Structures are given as structure tokens and as C-alpha cells.
Amino acid sequence: MMSDGEWEAERPEEEEVVDYVFKIVVIGDSAVGKTQLLGRFTKDEFYFDSKSTIGVEFQTRTITLNRKRIKAQIWDTAGQERYRAITSAYYRGALGAMLVYDITKRQSFDHVARWIDELRANADNSIVVMLMGNKSDLAEKRAVAAADAVEFAEEQGLFFSEASAFSGENVEGAFLRLLEEIHGVVSRKALECDGARRHAANDVLTLKGTKLSVLSEVSMMETSAMRKRTQCACS
Secondary structure, X not given: OOOOOOEEEOOOOOOOOOOXXXXXXXXXXXXXXXXXXXXXXXXOOOOOOOOOOOOEEEEEEEEEEOOEEEEEEEEEEOOOHHHHHHHHHHHOOOOEEEEEXXXXXXXXXXXXXXXXXXXXXXXXXXXXXXEEEEOHHHHHHOOOOHHHHHHHHHHHOOXXXXXXXXXXXXXXXXXXXXXXXXXHHHHHHHHHHHHHHHHHHHHHHHHHHHHHHHHHHHHHHHHHHHHHHHHHHHO
């Protein structure tokens, strides 16, 4: 039995029954390793002959988180400028985003602010965003200090992590943290909606009670008037 916060991968032979489907978009400049991170998380694979993504592709992985079976539907978006117009439509319905830069390429980090602007222009304002510095295994070639990324993430209200798609270090943890935060947002929204429904139901009951009360008073008044008319007619 698992405690809250624990997760486990689904077994392939099990029939897939899920409680939630969370759409996540992986965004960032071309060649920062978005597809590699996705492959590492969904299949625990690294593609040495990986080519640039054309348009949009997606992969899935189902996990159990907080006793809920969650299917992560992760969309891999092309980073090339010529594909930006067609990928923007895929932000719709996304609950989370993994914004990736390459720690060995300063320019990919400098473009992060532009990706955030695009994300906020196209996605829901409650979307959970993880800023991910990929290729942490190439620390000797680092061009982006972790402190710079942490500062930016704090300013923008993002979660932050560094990982290596090549070695697999921290890839699992970063995606699971993102999914856990999304689950928290979805759960809070569900509670708020449930509370709103109960409040609305109470309002309806109150209104019904008032209506019945008013009708009762009218009925009593009519009965009283009828008695007076009857008394007058008999006298």
C-alpha cells in the first residue's frame, strides 16, 4: 500500500483505467533536448540519432500518484521558428508545461522569457510550469549558472530543476514533481467547484423555504378572508 505522495509506474499488461489525463507541453528552443527528455521519461530511452521534431508529437505514460491513476499526455513541440504558428494551438487544454533550455547554450536560456510570453498568451493562467535546465552531465561546458535560472524561476513563479536526458539523472523526479503540482491544482479546483455547488444548493433551498413561507402566509390570509365573508353572509 502506498502513502500520499508516492507513485508507481503502471504495468504494461494491466488494462489501463485512469482517473485523470493531464496534458503537458514540452517547449523551448530547438536542439535543447526536449525529445530526449520525453523519451527518457516515457520509455527510459536515449536516442543517439535523434532528429529535430517536425510540428508536434506526443507520448504518454501512466503513473499512480496519491492513489489516483494519472495518464500524462506529453506533447513534444518543435522549437524552430517556422513551426511556432502551428504549435501554438496545442497549448489549449494544457495543464502543465516543461520549458527546457540547454545549460551549455546561453542563448537557449536567454530565449526562455520569450517562451514564457508565448505560453501566457496561449495557455490557461493556472498552468503549472517547470523550468528545466537540460544536459547537467556537461557541467564542464556550463554557460548558464543554476543561480541565474533559480532567480528567473522565482521572479516568474516557475518551478526549477536541472536534469540530464543522457544519463537520466533527475528526469523522473522533475516530471513527477510537475505532475504532482498539476494534481494539486486540479484537486483544489475540484474542491472549489464542489463548494460552489453546495453553496448554490443551499441558496436554492433557502429560496424554496422563503417561497413556501410566503405562500403559507398568503394561504392563511385567504382563509381568514373567506371566514369573514362567510360570517358576513350569515348575519
